Amino acid sequence: MDQFLQLIVAGLATGAIYALAAIGFTLVWQTSQTINFAQGEFVMLPAILVLTAAHVGLPMWLAFIVGSAAFILLFGFGFKRFLVEPMQRHGVLPLAIATMALSVLIKEAAKNGFSAEAQHFPSLVPDGSVSFLGAAVSARDIAIFVVAVAAILGLQAFITRTRTGRTMQATAQNPTVARILGVPVERMILLTFLINAALALIASYLISPVYLAKFSNGETIGLAAFIAAIVGGFNQIRGALAGGFLIGLIDNLAAAYVSSAYRAAVPLVVLVVVILVKPEGLLGRKEERTV
Amino acid sequence: MLFKTMAAAVALSAAFAGSALADTVKLIDVIELSGPGAPAGTNWKNGSDLAAAEINAKGGILGQKIELIHYDSQTNPGATRAAVQRAVDEDAYVVLGPIFSGPISASMQITQRAAVPQIVGGEAAAFTRQGNNYIFRTSLNQADSMPKLANYLRDEVKAKSVAVVWINNDFGKGGRDAMIPELQKRGIQIAADIATESGQADFAADAIKVKNANADAVFVYLNEEESARFLRAARQQGIAKPIIGETTLLGAKVIELAGDAANGVKGHVGLLVDAPKPSFAEFGKKYMDKYGFTSDHNGIKGYTAVYTVKAITERIGKFDREAFAKALHGARIDVAQEPGILIDTKWTATGDVDRESFLVEITNGKPVVKTTLPMINP
Amino acid sequence: MSLKLNTDLLIILIAFPILWFAPAGLKSYGLYVVSLWLVMSIAAMGLNLTLGYAGLTSLAQGAFLGIGAYATAILTVKAGWPLPAAFLVSTGLSFLVGVVLGFPALRVKHHYLAFVTLAFSVVVFLIARNEQWLTGGVFGLANIPRPTLFGTDLGGGLAFYRVVLVVTLALTLVMWWLLHSPWGRAFQAIRENGTRAASLGVDIRAYTLLAFAIGSAFGGAAGALYAPLVEFIDPSPFALSASFVLLLTVVAGGAGSFFGPFVGAFFSYMLPELLRATGGWYLIIYAAVVLVLVMVSPTGLLGLIDRWRDHQSQRKAAAIRAAARPTLANGAETNPKEQGAAS
Structure with a gap:
């Protein structure tokens, strides 16, 4: 029983990271039909930027500020302004391909410019574990879970409680109508890109002490985020949240109870079945089609 | 499309015509610089660069400077095969690397057919059991x-x-x-x-x-x-x-x-920078000074691979691939004789190594x- | 329209002899790279059918490449079959698996289809890696034989390249014929508007399946050539990233354009080799080139040429219009009646 509980806690912590990445993914999709295949690299990069800044000789706190600012500027604002905006009108696929190339570019640049090897990343939470219902649960897992959920709740509150948030949501649901109603659509879209970058940033700082900072870390996270977004129905923040946790849980339980050699396939196969039964995703709405 | 093809053909043939300076000996290192093998390959590359720079500073091998070229294997058999084939076309004296067994398996027939010795970084048992006379290890099977x-x-x-x-x-x-x-x-x-x-x-x-x-x-x-x-x-x-x-x-x-x-x-x-041998400690320090991090065993493998080429070539007294492969089988290189080998090493008749x-x-x-x-x- | 068809066919017939003779001077590395380009062009051609003509976003082409390669390797190495027989069986097997995978394609579209095919790719990769008794697992299968014909060894670099070239020619002609048959027009109708195509009497079920299966069969055929080309396979070239690269190949070349796959495969598989000379930064340069290409021409490289051609013809038209514009001198002589008739 305590094995099961430990697996659940560890799965929830991993799932929280996936959820952060998946929510950003979904937001960006909603407002600008961007499938960002570089999403995993977005989660990998902030930690590398911070370490690079520290490597240059900045004190750690300043390195965090400089790294974060550089990341938000480059991959919140810059990504939207210089990649998504010029390409948006050409449809989903060319933009998706461009983000694929971007992911290779970020990965290789992080490898050549920083290091091919995994690096230690400072943790904001001490090591150690606490006893919870008789099972040893790591303090760091709890911290990851708490911070990620707090970030998500904060975002949810922003969207539902503030005027800007509601306007942003309206833009996401129907940009054309929003534009007619006089919403500053461009600014709202930019906002979602900044939020996406901020979520990636949080995920990066939470996960790098455990996963270590390495150029190739984005591969797993990006795929998991994509899958979580699909499960959630692609246009639902709640769905992405549920999807993230679900992937984290299934992955951990599959490794322990099904087959460690096929663990990567178990969440996928489960979800394929879900999708075939309910093609609009777990919490998604049906999209209408016109003739 | 035609133009593209022709341009490619021209560019490719231009690439083959690359000039080889008369007084250098060309070693081509096909190594994992991208993909899952990148950390291992980077260590190996650094180690081999370090060795080549040291040997060249002391006058090279038999008076010829080492020209060490690195090609990325991408940790992918297809890309490795391309790179090793290129190495053979470019007349490499010895091919160094790769480390992962898929890339090694995809490339070892190429060097065997061309009779070019290949010194690899893999540990898997199979390579040295196929009767290939041109494959050599740098670490224990x-x-x-x-x-x-x-x-x-x-x-x-x-x-x-x-x-x-x-x-x-x-x-x-x-x-x-x-x-x-x-x-x-x-x-x-x-x-x-x-x-x-x-x-x-x-x-x-x-x-x-x-x-x-x-x-x-x-x-x-x-x-x-x-x-x-x-x-x-x-x-x-x-x-x-x-x-x-x-x-x-x-x-x-x-x-x-x-x-x-x-x-x-x-x-x-098998290989450790912190092993109780002064040679290892000295290598560890040189590597740290040059690259800013501690070498793993792959760095040592890359380093000793280049020194193996030097020691054996000096022993046979000429640049002859076939004689090189023959001489390395059953050879023993001691630190007393060649400090760059770091630890006394013996090669078996199959290309495996034996050492403390x-x-x-x-x-x-x-x-x-x-x-x-x-x-x-x- | 019919003029354009003939242009495609003409290009195929002119390209073949050039490609037959041109690489004869290349050394083994050059021949290997050019062969790899052709093999990957075949796989991309298959994906171009599913994606570019039938509009189905598949992330499984790398897996079909793997199915073809493993089937060929197992049949030739373990069962001792001759390569041509293994090639046909591998291609047929990929077709059948494509039919099976095509069923989900009938239920879902767009990113959900991408997801289902993605899951399929992961499963195929894991089977190749885990089922060592069949596939050799992580150690792969070595010594995959190259073909012989009536006792003549076709395993040399140039001879094998020409084998690959002949197969490529045959498959390109099959694809050309397919696209100009009623089937090809049905595929395009499904892409443009599935619901409308159905209302006009196109059996969407059958054609979607067919597009998927034929595209997959091309992937399998490419794999059946890839195995003897490298003479060794392990799971790594057929991982999910292979499917992403193939998708990139098709879009970069120009999805739905007949020669797009060849141009795209040049970009994805030959350009990195040509860039090797730039040292450690070559993959960065490559990614940057692809990024710029997709940004400059989202319809692919052939789209760029089309746009240039449009631009040229517009300029030509503008020049003709300018020349035809009545000047003051002859304007007086223009018959107002004719002008009225023209408008």
Whole structure:
């Protein structure tokens, strides 16, 4: 029983990271039909930027500020302004391909410019574990879970409680109508890109002490985020949240109870079945089609 | 499309015409610089660059400077084959690398057909059992190192049952396949047999499984980063049983990344910067000064590979590939004679290496050598 | 329209002899790279049918490449079959698996289809890696034989390249014929508007399946050539990233354009080799080139040429219009009646 509980806690912590990445993914999709295949690299990069800044000789706190600012500027604002905006009108696929190339570019640049090897990343939470219902649960897992959920709740509150948030949501649901109603659509879209970058940033700082900072870390996270977004129905923040946790849980339980050699396939196969039964995703709405 | 094709053909042929200076000897290093093998390949590349620079500073090999070219294998057999074929076309004297067994298997027939010696960094047992006279190792064959470790588990750790955690790539699977029969032969139970993914980040589930297997010892056979992540997860789950491993588990990188969690880990090490030999310490310092981080065993392999070329070529007194391959079979290079080889090494008739190795324990973040094991056939 | 068809056919017939003779001077590396380009062009051609003509976003082409390669390797190495027989069986097997995978394609579209095919790719990769008794697992299968014909060894670099070239020609002609048959027009109708195509009497079920299966068969055929080309396979070239690269190949070349796959495969598989000379930064340069290409011409490289051609013809038209514009001198002589008739 305590094995099961430990697996659940560890799965929830991993799932929280996936959820952060998946929510950003979904937001960006909603407002600008961007499938960002570089999403995993977005989660990998902030930690590398911070370490690079520290490597240059900045004190750690300043390195965090400089790294974060550089990341938000480059991959919140810059990504939207210089990649998504010029390409948006050409449809989903060319933009998706461009983000694929971007992911290779970020990965290789992080490898050549920083290091091919995994690096230690400072943790904001001490090591150690606490006893919870008789099972040893790591303090760091709890911290990851708490911070990620707090970030998500904060975002949810922003969207539902503030005027800007509601306007942003309206833009996401129907940009054309929003534009007619006089919403500053461009600014709202930019906002979602900044939020996406901020979520990636949080995920990066939470996960790098455990996963270590390495150029190739984005591969797993990006795929998991994509899958979580699909499960959630692609246009639902709640769905992405549920999807993230679900992937984290299934992955951990599959490794322990099904087959460690096929663990990567178990969440996928489960979800394929879900999708075939309910093609609009777990919490998604049906999209209408016109003739 | 036609224009593209022709342009490509022209560009390709231009690439082949690359000039070879008369007074240099060309070594081509086909190595994992991208893909999952990138950390290993980067260490190897740095080590080989270091050796080539030292040799050139002292006048080269037989008066000729080394021209060392690196091609990326992408950790992909198809790309490796292209690179090795290019190396052969460009008239490489010796091909160095790759490290991963897929890339090695895809390229070793090419060098064999062209009669170009190839010095690789792989540990998997198979390459040196196919009658290929041009393939040579830089490190112990898994089939040779696992019996040493199995003896250690039986005699020193006195384990009756062992949980085996391995990485599901050629390195880890090869090690696992070599280790499990050795354990069974010695009457040791396999309490758990756990495959993990290359690049896996989250080892919580695996550590939980190991903990519940309740074996006397845990045998961990993963690459460096994964080793560090596993050790951290094992620490978090409170695994108190001895954790035993092979070279990669006791690497400098693992100790750096795992921190406290690495303390108490024991195992068998083939090549180690911290081995009790002044030559290793000197190499470790030079590498650190030049690249700013500690070399792992792949850095040592790359370094000694270049020195192997130097020592054997000077022994035969000419640049002759066939004579080189013949001379390296059964050769023994001692540190007294060529300091760059770092540790006395013997090559068998199949291209395997034989040398001393070490039993190591990590105490206070430092690998401490407990015992030095002799060569198998000194 | 019919003029354009003939242009495609003409290009195929002119390209073949050039490609037959041109690489004769290349050394083994050059021949290998050019062969790899052709093999990957075949796989991309298959994906171009599913994606570019039928509009189905598949992330499984790398897996079909793997199915073809493994089937060929197992049949030739373990069962001792001759390569041509193994090639046909591998291609047929990929077709059948494509039919099976095509069923989900009938239920879902767009990113959900991408997801289902993605899951399929992961499963195929894991089977290749885990089922060592069949596939050799992580150690792969070595010594895959190259073909012989009536006792003549076709395993040399140039001879094998020409084998690959002949197969490529045959498959390109099959694809050309397919696209100009009623089937090809049905595929395009499904892409443009599935619901409308159905209302006009196109059996969407059958054609979607067919597009998927034929595209997959091309992937399998490419794999059946890839195995003897490299003479060794392990799971790594057929990982999910291979499917991403193939998708990139098709889009970069120009999805739905007949020669797009060849141009795209040049970009994805030959350009990195040509860039090797730039040293450690070559993959960065490559990614940057692809990024710029997709940004400059989202319709692919052939789209760029089309746009240039449009631009040229517009300029030409503008020039003609300018020349035809009545000047003051002859304007007086223009018959107002004719102008009225023209408008």
